[in-house]
Amino acid sequence: MAAEDSRYRESSQFRQWSFSPAQLASMRDKANTLARTSIADRLSTSPPNNAGTNPMSAPTSSANTPDPDGGTPSLPEFLTPAEEALLVTFYTSELLRAGDHAEMGDEIKATAATFFRRFYVTNSIMTYPPQQMLIVALFFGCKAEGAFPRITDFAHTFGKEDPQDILAGEFLLCQGIRFCFDVKHPFRALRGAMMELRKLGDIDASRIDSAERRARDILRFSPLVTDAYFHYTPSQTMYAALSHADRGLVERLIQETFHYVAPPTNSGPDTPTASSDTSTLAASRRDTNKGDDGNKAAIIGAYIRDKVLGTIEACRDMLAKEMPERREHWSNKTVIKAQIAPLRKKLNKCHDPDRWDLVKLQKVRREQALKKSDSEDGEPGDRVASSEGDASLFGGDLATAQRDAKRRKVGAKGLDDPFGGAL
């Protein structure tokens, strides 16, 4: 087992946020189904007396019913997982555009985009508003990468007056990404590959530079709007992007790395580089490796090389779907009007009424937490009186609605653990 691989296997990105395509698809399906059932419950049991008073809830209840004061409204059409995926991609590119606008670094934007995508694997886009969550992801991505912006300045950059709009969704985001804040990116890997190529000595420097520029452009966009971070390791992603930029370089690198040919006799393996490194550990390791032919073949032998090349090819194909030129596609007005706007309309009808407004959601949850920590002798009347202002929005008695929502546990068990349940 290669030392680098085993170290990568320890990372949370591998352990918790790497999936096979089938697994990822099933997770998204599951999130979609669960959201559907819970939203259907909420919509069907929301009391009918809100219909006439509130314009915001009017679309939810009157979508298909001719009679707003009538009985339970029929359910709106929900988003399919494919549509959800499209929306997530669109909003990710919006996020990157916003990041560019705010002149954030590559790694910050990439981290934010990854957070955003991960969040919408475990949650459905119908549950939480993506427009707000992408700002939250940007803010939290800044913090995760070590740049700590002031919330007021940050809010101004994005035209939000109230910092609460952003802070309300922060903990939600953390829960959604299961508190895995360390995202490993391919940018430094690209630097490392370039260093290695330069060390080889017989490649044109300008060729290396242009390849790096192009690869970096690709890495800033393509892996983030596809699922590459879920299915491939950062180094594989980097090689795939580099192969788009300059295929020959990738092949050269792979050849140099996976050079090992098992010797027919028992003489030691031939390593191309002499011991120019300073560590004595490597020297001793060479001695022990003399008998480790099988191990070396597993790490840098021919079989692994072919497998790695195959993986890089697969990643390359995935990246090819969303090359940087597609940025214009995602910000194109006509495309948006044709594809995204109908989905947005649909989303407006079928989103989760209790959770769409993050600030209100946070307030409600805080109140609940306070009520719970207080003694049980709080009268229901008090609760209703205190949240009278919010009652209209949620249609009726807030307390009872929330309590009913809590009682309607769909499928999953109640989670008292703020970290969201056992792994």
Add this chain to the structure above:
Amino acid sequence: MAPGTASGAALPLTTDDMCPVCKTIRYLNKDMEFLINPECYHSMCSNCVNRLFNDGPNQCPYAGCNRTLRRKGFRSAFFGDLIVEREVDIRRRVAAVFNQAEDDFETLRDYNNYLQMVEDLTFDLVSGTEGKRHAAEAQLQQWEAEHKADIERNRKAGREADEQARRRLTAEREAARQRRIEAIKEAEDEKLERARSREAELDTLAQAPEGQRVQLKRRGQTSRAGGAAVSAVETAVNTAVATADVGRLSIRGLKEKRKAPMPEGPYDPFGGSDFVPSRYKISEGLAHPQIEKYRFDQQHITGGYSFDGYTARAMFEAFAGLGVFIEDEKEVGIGMSTGQVATIGAGIATVGDRMELD
């Protein structure tokens, strides 16, 4: 319980002080002893026995008992209660005939059945009605006639077993006695030896030339010359005689000396994980133009930024995970299963979980 009524007159205790036949009381005959005849278990004093039966067989003097008794049948009873005496006699007779051991039977059940049969027979003989008794007697006779050889064999085996047991007991007692004698003898010898060696030491002290350093021995340590023999005796003595000898250095009952545990290497904080790269080598030639400009930037150099660290990290990230094939590994189900993550995420969505207050 009055089983004796069926067989005739009640059997009185023979420790009575009056002979029921001649009405002599013990006061008149100090050494009066009572005899019984197993025929009818009637007791009478020896004077009566002599008077009545010396001249030949005669009828039992008890009223109502018509048995003809002979002088030689009389014996003294072992038990005070004649009913018990009678039963014991019967059992003795039965046991003489039915003397098979457990080993003679194939299964335990057979043996128990046999014992039950014997006990039934005995009960009939002891306390059965007239008819039953006769039948039992007949059965007894019949069995005896049939199994004469077996009975003889078993009797012999029983006698041999008794002999062996007796012999073993005597041997053990003898061995214990011998050991005690030896222990005492050794104690004596050791005392003599001590005294002798003390004398010898004093002699050497007395005869040693002036100025020679004399090495005093610790109490309990003996000279090397007689050490071997004496220590053997001492060990024997210590096992036999419990003396509290403080100077003794050897301890009995020590376990086998355990080997010292292998010395572990220095503590490895990484738990054996390897940091030597296997796909690349960190050499001096690694550089990047974007980084070079920082080599002269005071802000970086003054603080002691390590460019080697950046190089190592970049190289590591370029090659780490290259051999990790997620599709293969995650299909097996390493890590969280797909359903779990979605469930948890959707669960967070559907259920109102408590949000931490900021």
